Amino acid sequence: MTTEPVEWPRTARAATRNRGINWEKWGWVYMRVSGVALVVLIFGHLFVNLVAGEGVNAIDFAFVAGKWADPFYIVWDTLLLWLALIHGANGMRTLVNDYVYRPKVRKWTLRALFASTAVLLLLGTLVIYTFDPCIGDPQSSGLQELCAGR
Amino acid sequence: MASSPSGAATTPAPTITAPKRPAGTLYRGREGMWSWVLHRITGVAIYFFLLVHLLDTALVRVSPEAYDAVINTYKTPIMGLGEAGLVAAIVFHAFNGLRIILIDFWSFGTKHHRAMFWVVIALWAVTMAAFLPRHLMHVFGG
Numbered sequence: 001m002t003t004e005p006v007e008w009p010r011t012a013r014a015a016t017r018n019r020g021i022n023w024e025k026w027g028w029v030y031m032r033v034s035g036v037a038l039v040v041l042i043f044g045h046l047f048v049n050l051v052a053g054e055g056v057n058a059i060d061f062a063f064v065a066g067k068w069a070d071p072f073y074i075v076w077d078t079l080l081l082w083l084a085l086i087h088g089a090n091g092m093r094t095l096v097n098d099y100v101y102r103p104k105v106r107k108w109t110l111r112a113l114f115a116s117t118a119v120l121l122l123l124g125t126l127v128i129y130t131f132d133p134c135i136g137d138p139q140s141s142g143l144q145e146l147c148a149g150r
Numbered sequence: 151m152a153s154s155p156s157g158a159a160t161t162p163a164p165t166i167t168a169p170k171r172p173a174g175t176l177y178r179g180r181e182g183m184w185s186w187v188l189h190r191i192t193g194v195a196i197y198f199f200l201l202v203h204l205l206d207t208a209l210v211r212v213s214p215e216a217y218d219a220v221i222n223t224y225k226t227p228i229m230g231l232g233e234a235g236l237v238a239a240i241v242f243h244a245f246n247g248l249r250i251i252l253i254d255f256w257s258f259g260t261k262h263h264r265a266m267f268w269v270v271i272a273l274w275a276v277t278m279a280a281f282l283p284r285h286l287m288h289v290f291g292g
């Protein structure tokens with residue numbers, strides 16, 4: 001086997017030093033920083049909702065109203081929403097880049113991913129901050145007492 | 151690669167033999183690769199659950215009846231088993247994620263990434279042993 005000498009420069013594109021923010025690096029950092037926070041946030045979420053008390057059987061509208069009556073859980077759930085959804089969406093971006101080869105399909109898949117993430121972040125945040133324990137019929141949530149004055 | 155050293159005839163060319171199989175990579179073969187496969191699969195599974203979970207929780211903004219109707223399906227045996235699987239996926243992804251972080255920032259982690267994989271499996275087994283009986287009792291009533 002002979003070795004072909006390759007003329008300099010040997011790469012198709014010269015290595016260029018990109019100026020500006022290195023988004024790919026900060027995405028990498030974000031996956032790790034959010035990951036550490038998510039261990040605490042998710043394990044706490046699972047313990048309160050699935051392990052403590054009656055577990056999954058205790059979850060209903062009144063259970064949610066009870067949690068969000070406490071600012072602690074409003075902060076907790078807001079952090080959970082933003083950190084987990086952006087972490088997951090950024091991870092999915094990696095998978096799209098890995099498996100979707102055709103440039104146009106990739107571009108539109110990434111756009112759909114970005115759009116759905118933005119919509120869900122907005123929706124989730126609105127749900128937490130505009131939550132009304134007396135919506136609908138308080139009879140069915142058992143919150144008549146709390147909502148009697150309204 | 152140059153096959154013969156020109157102008158440096160005094161030093162004999164080193165003999166390089168091809169390894170029988172690839173070795174020394176973090177992600178090819180054995181624990182390194184399987185941890186990556188599991189991390190990817192669990193990450194995607196959790197992501198799609200999160201999409202559904204955000205939408206079902208958004209029903210608290212519609213009415214107590216709508217939310218309770220949907221959340222009650224989470225208390226059925228089949229969904230109960232699904233929750234067990236989901237927790238199993240999250241616990242693996244969480245512990246292995248910490249393993250990845252240790253590999254990235256700590257030379258000890260890179261050196262011992264295989265041993266750390268088995269530590270992840272052990273921690274996962276212990277966590278599931280604590281969680282499963284209680285959750286299954288909630289779901290199946292024990």
Ligand code: HEM
Binds near residue numbers: 031034035094189
């Ligand atoms: C419980 C705490 C969590 C930790 C410690 C954690 C940690 C990590 C780490 C370190 C990575 C690797 C990123 C890289 O290689 O650049 C990663 C990837 C990923 N994570 Fe998480 N994560 C957690 C929770 C989640 C959640 C809740 C989701 C879903 C919403 C998720 C979805 C993903 C996805 C889809 C990937 C990409 C997988 C891949 O590139 O193969 N993770 N995670």
